[in-house]
Amino acid sequence: MTLSNRRVLVTGGAGFIGSHLTERLLTDGADVTVVDDLSNGALDRVPEGATFVEADLTNPDALERHLDDIDLVAHLAASKHVDTDRPHAQFDENTRMTRTVLEAMAEADVTEIAYTSSSTVYGDAPRPTPEDYAPLEPISAYGASKLADEGLLSARAHSHDLTVWNFRFANVVGSRLRGAVIPDFIEKLRENPETLTILGDGRQEKSYLHVEDCLDAICHTIEHADGAMNTYNLGTRTTTSVDRIASIVAEELDVDPAREYTGGERGWTGDVPKMRLSIEKLSALGWEPTLSSDEAVRQATRELLTELR
Missing domain, CATH: 3.90.25.10 (UDP-galactose 4-epimerase, domain 1)
Known part of the structure; x- marks a missing residue:
């Protein structure tokens, strides 16, 4: 599946990785809508050519009508501070945002989503850590929220017509x-x-993974992995x-x-x-940093x- 000429909605597209991804998608010929509440991002990061919608995804109606004619959702929006004095609120916000996205996708019959998870789902794990390492025991509310979101996505992927590309990031710079x-x-x-x-x-x-390598890995995986729930570590060796x-x-x-x-x-x-994440699964798909x-x-x-x- 190629991303050129696709219609993509990017949540968190005014943020660090989201704005870079939006640029890459536009360069590749995609039509891009950015949804962001600007709490972590900045409007001047949204590249020319993208449609911008300011919305808070904790609001269940935030995506109403914005998913019409969308082919793929790239869900990057999240409360990202690992060291927070409001862990329960952060967990609630992140899982509510993902629930909003999934419910809006179901309503609009959008069946493809790329989700940016995190290495924090593994907690203190042996290195290099493969995707099938268990049990997953995050040590932060941020990691716990990412793991909960993965569960929501997996349940929908295996019980409904949904294709998920789930990316567990190393530190992207x-x-x-x-x-x-x-x-x-x-x-x-x-x-x-x-x-x-x-x-x-x-x-x-x-x-530490450079953002351009990160984008290459995301696009490569979307184009070459076609299971229901495609979970890949993104990092370096x-x-x-x-x-x-x-x-x-x-x-x-x-x-x-x-x-x-x-x-x-x-x-x-x-x-x-x-x-340090194992990237053997990603390597077998044909990608290296x-x-x-x-x-x-x-x-x-x-x-x-x-x-x-």
């Missing part, structure tokens, strides 16, 4: 990224190049520590700061300190240094 370690280090070092405060012990080590990210950002800024650590193996409540984890971090750093002025 690139231009427009906010609220993450790379832009945080850039802002800190521009303010004070002498000292850098690092959450945790700096030895947290995860897989390598990892990067927080200390290594600090070194890359410092090198690109040409500074040499002293490092201070807040301590502990986790950077925040709900943080998974070690994460073009950048290693370190290369993705460096490329994203350079992009953000230009963007964050």
Whole structure:
């Protein structure tokens, strides 16, 4: 199934990954409608050529009439803060948004959805973690909400005429990224190049995937996987520590700061300190990342240094 000339609705399309996906779809010849409440995104990120609808997906009527003539929904909208002081509200918001999407799709007879899940569904799991690892025991409300959403999608896929592409992401980086370690280090070092405060012990080590590789993997999977519930990890075969990210950002800024650590193996409540996903299933489908984890971090750093002025 090719995405060219398709009519796609992207929830969260004014956000980091969503805006990049919208650009890619438009470039590939798709007709794109973006639905976003702008709580995490920005209107100026929505590319020219896309139709924009401002709507809150926790409202059951948010998608009324907007799914007419849509072929595929890409559902990226979510409350994304892993360390939150309102975990139950976050869980409720995310599952309500997915329920709104699924009910509106059923009403409009839309039968294809791409869903952006997360590596957080695995919790503290052995590495590299394959898609069939069990039991899934998330350690954050965010991860729990993503796992619950996967359950809703799976139930609909196996009991109704619905095709789901379910993507469990590693840490995706690139231009427009906010609220993450790379832009945080850039802002800190521009303010004070002498000292850098690092959450945790700096030895947290995860897989970082550049957003362009992420988009390639999404499109490739949609085009080549045709089961009812298609679950794929998206990541790299390598990892990067927080200390290594600090070194890359410092090198690109040409500074040499002293490092201070807040301590502990986790950077925040709900943080998974070690994460690397198995991408063997994705590889068997014919896709490999073009950048290693370190290369993705460096490329994203350079992009953000230009963007964050």
